[in-house]
Amino acid sequence: MFFLSTIRMSFSNLRANAMRTFLTMLGVIIGITSIIALLAIGQGVTDSVIDQLAGLGGNRATVSISDNTVKKGFTEGELAQFAALEGVEGVAPILTSNRVITLLPEQTNSKFDSAHSSGRRVMGVNDFYFSTYTKNAGMLYGRSISADDVHFRTNVCVLGYELWQKLYGNYSPIGETILVQNTPCTIIGVMNQLVGIDVSGNNAIIVPYTTASQALEMGLPGSFDVVIGSSRNSDEVIESIKNLCAKLLGSGSNREMYSVVNQEEILDMVLTITDLVLGMLAGIAVIALVVGGIGIMNMMLVTVSERTAEIGLRKALGARPGVILLQFLIEAIIISLFGGIIGVALGFGASYVASMLIGYTFKFNPLIAMLALLFSLAVGAIFGLLPARRAAKMNPIEALRSS
Amino acid sequence: MQATHLLDLQNVTKTYHMGDVEFPVLHGITFSVDAGEFVSVLGPSGSGKSTLMNIIGCLDVADDGTYTIGRRAVTGLSERDMAKLRNRDIGFVFQSFQLLPRISALENVMLPLIYAKVPRKQRIARAMAELARVGLADKADNLPRQLSGGQQQRVAIARALVTRPRIILADEPTGALDRTTGAQIMDIFRALNEEGITIVMITHDHKVASYASRVVHILDGRIYSAEEYAALESAEGGT
Ligand SMILES: Nc1ncnc2c1ncn2[C@@H]1O[C@H](COP(=O)(O)OP(=O)(O)OP(=O)(O)O)[C@@H](O)[C@H]1O
Ligand SMILES: [Mg+2]
Numbered sequence: 001m002f003f004l005s006t007i008r009m010s011f012s013n014l015r016a017n018a019m020r021t022f023l024t025m026l027g028v029i030i031g032i033t034s035i036i037a038l039l040a041i042g043q044g045v046t047d048s049v050i051d052q053l054a055g056l057g058g059n060r061a062t063v064s065i066s067d068n069t070v071k072k073g074f075t076e077g078e079l080a081q082f083a084a085l086e087g088v089e090g091v092a093p094i095l096t097s098n099r100v101i102t103l104l105p106e107q108t109n110s111k112f113d114s115a116h117s118s119g120r121r122v123m124g125v126n127d128f129y130f131s132t133y134t135k136n137a138g139m140l141y142g143r144s145i146s147a148d149d150v151h152f153r154t155n156v157c158v159l160g161y162e163l164w165q166k167l168y169g170n171y172s173p174i175g176e177t178i179l180v181q182n183t184p185c186t187i188i189g190v191m192n193q194l195v196g197i198d199v200s201g202n203n204a205i206i207v208p209y210t211t212a213s214q215a216l217e218m219g220l221p222g223s224f225d226v227v228i229g230s231s232r233n234s235d236e237v238i239e240s241i242k243n244l245c246a247k248l249l250g251s252g253s254n255r256e257m258y259s260v261v262n263q264e265e266i267l268d269m270v271l272t273i274t275d276l277v278l279g280m281l282a283g284i285a286v287i288a289l290v291v292g293g294i295g296i297m298n299m300m301l302v303t304v305s306e307r308t309a310e311i312g313l314r315k316a317l318g319a320r321p322g323v324i325l326l327q328f329l330i331e332a333i334i335i336s337l338f339g340g341i342i343g344v345a346l347g348f349g350a351s352y353v354a355s356m357l358i359g360y361t362f363k364f365n366p367l368i369a370m371l372a373l374l375f376s377l378a379v380g381a382i383f384g385l386l387p388a389r390r391a392a393k394m395n396p397i398e399a400l401r402s403s
Numbered sequence: 404m405q406a407t408h409l410l411d412l413q414n415v416t417k418t419y420h421m422g423d424v425e426f427p428v429l430h431g432i433t434f435s436v437d438a439g440e441f442v443s444v445l446g447p448s449g450s451g452k453s454t455l456m457n458i459i460g461c462l463d464v465a466d467d468g469t470y471t472i473g474r475r476a477v478t479g480l481s482e483r484d485m486a487k488l489r490n491r492d493i494g495f496v497f498q499s500f501q502l503l504p505r506i507s508a509l510e511n512v513m514l515p516l517i518y519a520k521v522p523r524k525q526r527i528a529r530a531m532a533e534l535a536r537v538g539l540a541d542k543a544d545n546l547p548r549q550l551s552g553g554q555q556q557r558v559a560i561a562r563a564l565v566t567r568p569r570i571i572l573a574d575e576p577t578g579a580l581d582r583t584t585g586a587q588i589m590d591i592f593r594a595l596n597e598e599g600i601t602i603v604m605i606t607h608d609h610k611v612a613s614y615a616s617r618v619v620h621i622l623d624g625r626i627y628s629a630e631e632y633a634a635l636e637s638a639e640g641g642t
Contacts, residue, residue: 005517009506016505313501316462317562318490318518320483396462400501 002323010331013303021335024299027292028339028379029346032372035285036347039278039368041354046274048360050267059234060263063241064223067257071249073220076150076210078248079126082226085244087237089229092132093221095124095212101205102179103167109176110168120163121204122180124212124221126150132227140164141172142189150208155215157185158206161193180205183215195359238262289375292339293383300332300387311391312399325392332384333377340376344369408435408471409569409601410459415468417454417624428454430624431468436570436603441596443604443612446621452605453574455621459603460493460572461485472569490518494563496573500555502547502562509534509543512562519566533561537591553584560591564600571595573604577611589614 014021063082065071074082074093083091102117103110110116130144140161149156157178164173177184185207194202212218228237238260245258304311311324319327348364355362417429428451436442446452457463458470461477462485470477472492480488494515495501502511512530521529534540537557547555556576563571573592577585593614596602604615612618620632627635 002517002520005523012505309501310503313503314514314518315486316460316489316495316501317515318486318566320486320518322483323518397457400462400497 006323006327006330007334010327010334013307013331014334017303020299024295025335025339025342027295028289028336028376029343031285031288031292032340032343032376033346033350034288035281036344036368036372037350037354038281040348040351040363040365041358042274042278042281043365043368044351044355044360044362045358046271047363049270051361059228059230061226061228061234061238061241062223062261062263063226063245063258064261065249065258068222070253070257073222074224074248075220079221079224081248082224082241082244085237085240087229087234088241089227090128090132091126091224091226092128093124093126093209093224094129095209095218095221096200096204097122097212097216097218099181099205099216101181104177104179107177107184108168108173109171110173116167121200122212122216122218123201123204123206124209124216124218125206126209128227129206132225137192137194140190140192142174142187144189144191145206145208150210153208153210153214155183155185155211156188156207158189158191159187160202160204160206161191162202163204164190178205180207181216183211185211234262234264289379292336293379296332296335296380297383297386299335300328300384301390303331304328304387304391307391308394308399308402311394312396312402315394315396316400321392324394325388328388328391329381329384332388333380336376336380336383337373340373343376344372347372407437409438409440409473410434410436410603411469411471412459412465413469415455415458415465415470417451417458417463417466428624429458429465432624432626433468434619434626436601438569438601439596439599441592441602441604441614441616443606443615443618444621444626445606445609445612445618447607450621451624452607452621454624456572456574456603456605460495461488486518490515491566492569494566494568494571496556496559496563496571496576498575498578500547500552500559500579502555502558504547507544507546508539508550508558511547511558512565515562515566529565530561533565534558536564537561551584552580553587556580556584556588557591560588560595564595570601570603573602575606576604577606577608585611 065073079091079093082088098119099122100117101120101122102115103112104115105113125145127145127147127150139158142158144158145156148154157180159167159173172190173187174189176187178187179185185205191201191206207216209221213220226241228234242260245260246253249257314324348369352362412432412434415429415432415434416427419426419428432455444452444455454463458465461472461480465478472488475488477485477488489495502508503514509527509530512533513526516526516529531540531543534543537560539554539557539561542550542554542558547558550558556579560571571592576592577588580588589611592602592604596616602615604611606612618629620627620629622632
């Protein structure tokens with residue numbers, strides 16, 4: 001009851017100085033908004049990275065040759081040895097390079113009337129690429145690259161969704177021919193749009209990696225991904241992969257010359273970095289809120305000295321020092337708590353917008369919201385205390401005389 | 404010591420200090436007021452009237468001597484208890500009205516009841532009743548600046564009355580008003596006194612003081628009854 005009338009009084013006082021109140025609040029709003037936005041975005045991105053890595057099925061490792069003077073790359077037969085290891089579900093080499101591609105009017109129904117050439121990303125992959133990386137995407141038209149295409153180095157290609165849109169528009173170009181660096185390739189399929197972490201395929205011409213190695217002169221794959229069955233102890237499998245690497249690199253090889261990086265390790269690393277960044281953000285957040293708090297303290301000190309006569313009168317009418325203290329403390333808390341509420345709304349709003357732009361799933365985390373509100377409440381209480389105490393300690397006679 | 408007095412000051416002294424310099428303002432004030440009286444304390448500027456009023460109003464404490472309200476000794480009370488005493492037993496009327504500018508007349512009158520922890524419904528009812536008593540029931544929703552000086556002082560009187568204090572303490576209540584309006588305010592005080600309300604009023608104006616049923620004089624921090632003062636004046640006139 002007393003509380004209610006105090007709160008009502010505080011609101012009318014704050015409204016009487018709406019501009020000043022808002023500017024003071026701005027400090028807290030900015031502080032809380034940035035904390036919430038960064039936390040929410042950070043969490044959203046981490047969550048979706050974890051989700052997507054998990055979504056790829058099983059654990060993955062990246063095998064690469066670090067010292068290419070020892071060995072240029074892996075041959076088809078060598079890759080087959082890795083694929084045959086116990087616990088390995090498959091290997092996915094990816095060769096990537098830019099090549100000139102040409103559409104000839106007599107070979108296509110595309111919108112180009114004369115020969116059209118442009119530099120495009122060419123990716124050499126195997127059949128496993130389609131069943132792992134693009135698992136959920138599937139084909140818009142035609143079929144994907146098969147194990148036979150890889151084995152027989154056929155001159156076929158699959159178009160990424162965006163590239164297909166750019167070059168062909170809206171019809172199925174299956175069966176047409178496209179020149180990739182003077183090598184005619186038959187289009188056998190168009191992929192659906194990829195979403196997620198690795199969307200490089202959207203803008204590429206995808207060919208069998210063996211074709212890429214030979215006809216397109218893109219060399220042997222120096223690195224490739226291995227998918228490890230989820231039922232396996234990945235440490236053992238990784239060990240056997242390392243042994244095979246050592247054997248293939250020859251007797252003079254050592255651990256420096258190749259690397260086998262487990263996805264779990266990468267994930268751990270990502271999470272450690274995320275934690276570190278979040279810790280630093282928390283530090284910045286505290287600084288931002290301290291600055292906001294100083295703003296509140298400043299405004300409340302001005303308010304107290306402006307309202308000296310009012311304080312004197314209230315004391316004369318029987319307000320105990322504690323009641324005066326409470327009144328000014330409530331005013332400071334209202335400023336910071338409102339700033340906090342607005343900040344939480346704006347922060348999650350920013351995270352929502354970011355989720356649309358970056359492409360992670362937006363989540364409202366009530367715990368973060370609660371913590372932010374508690375935090376802003378504490379800022380008001382801490383920084384409002386000094387001005388409120390000054391008001392409470394005022395001598396009523398002198399205060400009354402000030403009018 | 405007579406327990407029958409409502410207010411009783413015995414040998415109250417007050418000295419202000421400014422650095423090392425001492426300014427003795429009240430020199431052994433002995434002064435009492437009975438319930439139902441209307442006393443005015445008359446004295447020139449600087450004689451210590453406001454200092455005395457602050458002590459009577461429990462806004463300040465005496466350096467020496469005793470002060471009791473009812474049977475309760477005020478000397479030595481905590482700030483908390485003094486606030487409670489001001490809220491319950493004393494109604495202030497100031498020269499400059501001292502209304503809060505951003506709230507309505509009614510809310511101004513309700514203010515002391517907030518600190519008395521009276522529920523809102525009762526606060527409104529009691530404040531309305533006091534506003535009606537000073538003839539301002541129709542101005543309840545006006546802000547102070549939408550009222551004349553005399554009306555503002557009537558709101559202040561209603562606020563002083565609303566806790567039903569033992570005593571109304573007024574310091575130059577007509578000081579900021581013209582003669583006619585001042586006279587209206589004094590009529591209100593007289594009418595309230597006739598209803599049995601105890602009033603102590605401080606003024607430097609003889610005319611205003613004459614509304615009271617008893618006048619005491621204060622001069623250089625000493626209190627004189629009307630008779631003592633008359634004697635003093637004739638003695639001075641003689642020399
Ligand atoms: N806080 C203070 N510090 C020092 N001196 C003070 C203080 N308050 C009042 N005085 C002095 O005490 C004396 C009495 O002051 P007081 O305010 O009681 O006079 P007053 O009778 O109310 O005068 P007025 O009619 O002008 O209001 C004055 O000389 C004044 O200067
Ligand atoms: Mg005075």
